[in-house]
């Protein structure tokens with residue numbers, strides 16, 4: 001969900017989901033020292049999503065929860081982190097900037113309907129030093 005928060009621009013699956021995303025995004029922006037509890041399961045933002053049912057995420061069909069958990073573990077692994085750990089939001093952004101590029105989202109986010117918009121890719125690359133960005137001209 002950390003990558004999704006980076007790309008969030010006010011659109012989402014329902015008014016309640018958008019409200020939850022906006023509140024969490026604003027909270028982390030106001031206080032980068034705020035601890036993020038890392039999970040590989042539905043989080044408090046997912047609780048506001050109409051695609052969540054008792055079996056988990058149904059966005060891509062009834063078996064989508066297993067896909068989403070694998071997605072979460074993939075991202076945590078790339079960042080050298082694990083579910084159950086906690087890290088300040090600002091430190092998490094530093095890890096993302098060092099370990100993930102916008103182009104990696106093609107392999108990470110695969111089935112996400114927001115991926116083609118390109119906003120999440122750009123948001124991840126915006127974390128990096130300008131000289132390290134893919135569009136940098138030497």
Ligand code: SF4
Nearest residue numbers: 003004109112115120
């Ligand atoms: S493309 Fe989808 S899964 Fe990937 S960071 Fe954006 S919203 Fe999240």
